[in-house]
Amino acid sequence: MCRSGRQPDPHEAxxxxxxxxxxxxxxxxxxxxxxxxxxxxxxxxxxxxxxxxINATLLGWLGLERSAVVGRMxxxxxxxxxxxLYHETHFAPLLRMQGEIGGIALEIRGAEGVRxxxxxxxxxKYGGEGEPLLIRTTVFDARDRRSYEEELLRRKREAEAARExAEAARExAExxxxxxxxxxxxxxxxxxxxxxxxxxxxEAAAHYHTxxxxxxxxxxxxxxxxxxxxxxxxxxxxxxxxxQAAAVTxxxxxxxxxxxxxxxxxxxxxxTLNAVLHERYTGGDPRYCTAVFGLLEPDPATGQVAVxxxxxxxxxxxxxxxxxxxxxxxxxxxxxxGILSDPRFVSASTVLAPGDTLLLYTDGLTEARTGEDRxxxxxxxxxxxxxxxxxxxxxxxxxxxxxxxxxxxGDGLDDDTALLALGVPAHPAPDPVTKNAx
Amino acid sequence: MDIRRRNNVTVTGNPRxxxxxxxxxxxxxQNMWRLTVPxxxxxxxxxxxxxxxxxxxxxxxxxxxxxxxxxxxxRDAVEVCEALDLRDAVFVGHSVSAMTGVLAAGMAPERIGAxxxxxxxxxxxxxxxxxxxxxxxxxxxxxxSLEANYLGWSAAMAPVIMGxxxxxxxxxxxxxxxxxxxxxxxxxxxxTTFLSDSRDDLGKVKVPTLVLECxxxxxxxxxxxxxxxxxxxxxxxxxxxxxxHCPHLSAPExxxxxITAFLAGLR
Numbered sequence: 001m002c003r004s005g006r007q008p009d010p011h012e013a014x015x016x017x018x019x020x021x022x023x024x025x026x027x028x029x030x031x032x033x034x035x036x037x038x039x040x041x042x043x044x045x046x047x048x049x050x051x052x053x054i055n056a057t058l059l060g061w062l063g064l065e066r067s068a069v070v071g072r073m074x075x076x077x078x079x080x081x082x083x084x085l086y087h088e089t090h091f092a093p094l095l096r097m098q099g100e101i102g103g104i105a106l107e108i109r110g111a112e113g114v115r116x117x118x119x120x121x122x123x124x125k126y127g128g129e130g131e132p133l134l135i136r137t138t139v140f141d142a143r144d145r146r147s148y149e150e151e152l153l154r155r156k157r158e159a160e161a162a163r164e165x166a167e168a169a170r171e172x173a174e175x176x177x178x179x180x181x182x183x184x185x186x187x188x189x190x191x192x193x194x195x196x197x198x199x200x201x202x203e204a205a206a207h208y209h210t211x212x213x214x215x216x217x218x219x220x221x222x223x224x225x226x227x228x229x230x231x232x233x234x235x236x237x238x239x240x241x242x243x244q245a246a247a248v249t250x251x252x253x254x255x256x257x258x259x260x261x262x263x264x265x266x267x268x269x270x271x272t273l274n275a276v277l278h279e280r281y282t283g284g285d286p287r288y289c290t291a292v293f294g295l296l297e298p299d300p301a302t303g304q305v306a307v308x309x310x311x312x313x314x315x316x317x318x319x320x321x322x323x324x325x326x327x328x329x330x331x332x333x334x335x336x337x338g339i340l341s342d343p344r345f346v347s348a349s350t351v352l353a354p355g356d357t358l359l360l361y362t363d364g365l366t367e368a369r370t371g372e373d374r375x376x377x378x379x380x381x382x383x384x385x386x387x388x389x390x391x392x393x394x395x396x397x398x399x400x401x402x403x404x405x406x407x408x409x410g411d412g413l414d415d416d417t418a419l420l421a422l423g424v425p426a427h428p429a430p431d432p433v434t435k436n437a438x
Numbered sequence: 439m440d441i442r443r444r445n446n447v448t449v450t451g452n453p454r455x456x457x458x459x460x461x462x463x464x465x466x467x468q469n470m471w472r473l474t475v476p477x478x479x480x481x482x483x484x485x486x487x488x489x490x491x492x493x494x495x496x497x498x499x500x501x502x503x504x505x506x507x508x509x510x511x512x513r514d515a516v517e518v519c520e521a522l523d524l525r526d527a528v529f530v531g532h533s534v535s536a537m538t539g540v541l542a543a544g545m546a547p548e549r550i551g552a553x554x555x556x557x558x559x560x561x562x563x564x565x566x567x568x569x570x571x572x573x574x575x576x577x578x579x580x581x582x583s584l585e586a587n588y589l590g591w592s593a594a595m596a597p598v599i600m601g602x603x604x605x606x607x608x609x610x611x612x613x614x615x616x617x618x619x620x621x622x623x624x625x626x627x628x629x630t631t632f633l634s635d636s637r638d639d640l641g642k643v644k645v646p647t648l649v650l651e652c653x654x655x656x657x658x659x660x661x662x663x664x665x666x667x668x669x670x671x672x673x674x675x676x677x678x679x680x681x682x683h684c685p686h687l688s689a690p691e692x693x694x695x696x697i698t699a700f701l702a703g704l705r
């Protein structure tokens with residue numbers, strides 16, 4: 001069965017150089033030697049697993065003498081207990097059913113108790129009648145391969161764990177975000193009046209546009225009674241956004257309310273606010289706002305409402321007249337509130353007749369970016385033109401139209417915007433018949 | 439739910455014969471019985487199935503909490519019997535399925551009239567006064583071996599395995615598919631199997647029972663076979679001259695002879 005003689009290739013005959021000598025030496029490697037000293041383990045077992053033949057390589061790994069193994073041990077005796085379980089439940093049945101099985105990762109119990117990870121392949125040898133005779137098995141040292149695979153498995157488990165953690169964190173973040181949004185919305189609401197009070201002979205409407213639910217805006221407005229005959233209102237814009245801006249807004253709102261009760265004169269109210277902000281925020285974190293403050297004095301006899309306003313650094317109010325005109329009510333030269341210890345605030349007055357409306361707004365409206373490329377600011381003149389188109393309408397219709405305008409700005413509107421309209425109804429509330437006739 | 443589809447139920451043999459249900463153990467699937475079926479087909483109506491999580495069962499039916507105990511597998515067996523409306527069937531269970539059969543017979547006594555327990559073990563881990571043959575660490579080693587060998591399993595192959603239930607001859611691409619199982623489901627089955635302790639259930643068996651053990655079995659040693667025989671009232675013990683845990687594959691003639699003799703005695 002083993003060839004001992006050399007049978008040189010015809011092409012090589014007569015050659016005598018170093019290459020041929022090496023090749024000849026290779027051929028001297030007999031089949032027996034190839035089997036015994038192959039770089040892998042070989043064994044043959046009877047169908048019951050009894051080891052009938054085993055090569056020297058495998059015996060070396062096992063640290064066992066041939067005489068202690070052949071005829072005395074079964075293949076499963078070479079395996080660790082876990083490997084034996086796996087062999088019985090998977091390996092052996094599959095080998096029986098398929099006649100062969102390859103590349104199964106098992107561990108053998110090596111010399112001195114060392115566990116050697118191996119890859120095992122087996123094939124059944126059949127007799128002439130197709131009856132199974134024996135099992136031939138090769139055993140490959142898989143130590144490096146196994147540590148690599150274990151590393152991969154470890155990384156896989158780590159990745160799965162990280163993915164689960166990330167998923168949990170994402171869910172938590174989403175929960176937190178929703179909760180924070182609810183808290184911010186509540187806080188934002190607390191900075192604005194729930195409802196506007198009824199003022200005799202006057203209709204008031206307001207709208208607040210929130211640019212980002214995540215960020216508290218700094219715009220504010222209010223309308224409240226000063227005494228039995230007079231009402232005060234204000235609208236403004238605190239610099240910045242977020243919790244700090246909200247704190248300033250809160251301080252501003254309650255300061256103006258308190259100041260108005262003490263002295264409702266618009267310039268006096270803004271001066272009080274200036275003193276408070278200036279005192280509170282001197283130092284490294286200056287905070288200021290723009291604001292327009294006004295006092296309303298309805299005259300029940302004429303149905304007219306006298307308005308006196310003062311402003312600091314705020315865009316001018318617009319007066320919409322019943323006849324279709326719209327004009328600014330300028331308060332030029334007023335300074336930002338809270339910057340200087342001794343600021344100048346400018347006041348202005350007007351009278352609202354039936355059908356007239358006073359419109360207050362923050363610069364989110366006039367600084368909305370328009371046009372295809374969102375490069376042009378909406379601007380004062382456009383606002384004046386739009387307002388003229390609404391002149392003569394009730395305050396809530398003016399606000400509704402402006403809300404529609406804000407919606408049309410789309411992503412061109414990236415700032416909070418507050419709107420407050422105070423209008424004197426053109427006629428006493430019409431009865432249903434005349435309403436239909438209009 | 440279509441139980442026949444869920445458990446990949448196969449019905450073969452003599453439609454007018456008494457029903458024999460063949461239940462595979464942990465590891466492979468109903469193909470394990472391929473050398474048993476021919477011996478029964480002439481006289482018996484032979485029912486084969488795969489437990490959910492094994493073979494070509496419907497993986498979407500797998501619920502870890504259900505299959506974390508042998509009761510879950512026993513319910514599979516009972517539901518298969520119910521779906522076919524079997525009465526007094528003989529339940530042949532290999533390995534852990536022998537115990538599944540005991541539990542199923544307790545759940546549905548009208549369905550199961552006799553038990554054949556092939557290489558059974560009611561508990562694999564040693565206990566005080568009881569030698570099951572294994573320690574808890576050994577079971578961890580087995581789980582590691584499962585982890586190291588996906589045996590032809592891959593997520594991409596699952597539809598191939600699932601989608602060809604009637605394919606007569608499995609091609610090369612389905613090599614090892616008898617044992618191809620979703621690794622996560624296999625891990626659950628392995629833990630449920632090897633951490634189970636059903637010793638107390640053996641005494642409740644009220645049906646004729648054949649205990650088949652192998653002369654040399656690395657998983658269920660002789661003393662476990664003797665324990666089961668002693669514990670099951672009136673049981674019959676046959677020791678097969680077979681090596682290994684799967685006598686129905688390694689010694690099919692002897693195994694079939696023992697089973698058919700027992701079945702003949704029941705008639």
